[in-house]
Amino acid sequence: MSRIINFLTCVKESSINVDSYISKKYLSSGLKYFTILLFMISLLAVIPNIYDLFSSIDTENMPDFEIQNGKLTVYAEQPYYIEENFIIDTTGIITQPVVDEGGRGILITEDALILKRPFEERRLELSLLEITNKEELEILLYIFLLILSPIIFIIIFLANVIKYSMYASILSLLGYILIRRKSTFKSVFSICIYSFTPYIILSYIDLFAQFYIGTIGLIWTLIIYGMALKKHSIS
Structure with a gap:
């Protein structure tokens, strides 16, 4: 002290x-x-x-989906906006995260999760995952941010x-x-x-x-x- x-x-x-x-x-x-x-x-x-990153994790508003063989299948019309800067799009219409005023954005494509922050961009290939429900995805996002936080x-x-x-x-x-x-x-x-x-x-x-x-x-x-x-x- x-x-x-x-x-x-x-x-x-x-x-x-x-x-x-x-x-x-x-x-x-x-x-x-x-x-x-x-x-x-x-x-x-x-x-x-x-704190903002962790607070932004909310899978309740996400559509039903599954990830098999490294490919994401979403059962909803896309691009799907969970928030203005948190988008799911497996169609290829959106290829880069849409960032907010703080330079933050999350984009989930057919084969990757892309996290955009000021001064850096992180990409997680979905080929590493086998997820069939929202709860598993939420746990994954928390783990991803826990690893990313000290790096930031x-x-x-x-x-x-x-x-x-x-x-x-x-x-x-x-x-x-x-x-x-x-x-x-x-x-x-x-x-x-x-x-x-x-x-x-x-x-x-x-x-x-x-x-x-x-x-x-x-x-x-x-x-x-x-x-x-x-x-x-x-x-």
Whole structure:
């Protein structure tokens, strides 16, 4: 519990107190903090998406069907819309999932289940299955999502690490040049990592609020980064 409190305190101080991380000389501590922060933000970002996926599983509205020899037979007119972004079509009229505003969609064709998510698409061949009722399909979908969930998290986490590391590296290089090499690049990079806290957090909030809060976070980060560089170059 104390570690959680210490981490949250570090998040708060990194957002409002420039002096709190100027004194942190070790880059390893900054990288550890940076990684944990991105891990937590990525986890918070993926949980609502995973929840939506599991909530979307509802086989009660599905028509009668069976899968034999890798082929799906549906006893209903098609394309069959369970939801706007959850479609069954064995006729070939629809070949790609129709996605909603969040980039999510599920399409079941004659020979595959295709799950579309932002940044990725998963395909499960029906040749691996022998299903004769809705209950079996529902269990299959849950298992499929349980396997897919950690993969989605890892992709989002790695994407965040790459994105923010690239931003921090560029900003650190510019800061190092601006203070005319009055410090080491490691120290400047460490300062930059902590100053990125408001940008990372507000960019996450912007995923749901969509009121340019991420831009406010970027401006906030640039201001405290500039203040920190100025103090660091004088000290």
